């Protein structure tokens with residue numbers, strides 16, 4: 001008989017005033033970064049901000065291109081620049097803020113698959129979870145305790161060695 005495999009991913013949801021000082025600072029940086037996006041084709045502005053454990057903040061925004069696939073998302077702009085400029089430094093949190101250009105408020109956009117994969121690499125590399133903060137509507141903040149939490153069937157270095165792909169952080173229910 002077929003078995004059912006259920007993956008449960010958890011988010012913590014905070015109201016704006018419940019976020020601590022570091023979170024507030026990082027979300028502000030992500031929103032400001034989004035305002036600098038180059039998105040003449042989608043008119044969808046995304047900002048990402050990376051906070052190192054030493055408090056340094058690195059920002060990125062989506063940068064589009066007339067040859068569409070040559071553009072890059074905000075999260076990868078930010079994480080690749082972080083890896084380039086601060087190799088070996090530990091990343092504490094990444095905040096993401098997204099909105100259509102003329103929309104009055106942010107929408108809770110979750111990083112695309114390619115960005116999750118790119119961020120996961122740095123989480124695995126530092127052997128320490130990276131908290132993800134997603135700017136929601138009305139100041140709400142959606143928090144994922146790790147990147148892996150958003151990518152339960154992750155492909156990682158261990159997979160290259162033939163390890164399985166079952167998640168470590170997501171709760172797994174197997175019903176017979």
Ligand code: THU
Nearest residue numbers: 042044046062073074110111112
């Ligand atoms: N985008 C991001 O920057 N991050 C994501 O996680 C999803 C999408 C950008 C890519 C493109 O410039 C625009 O948003 C519309 O897809």
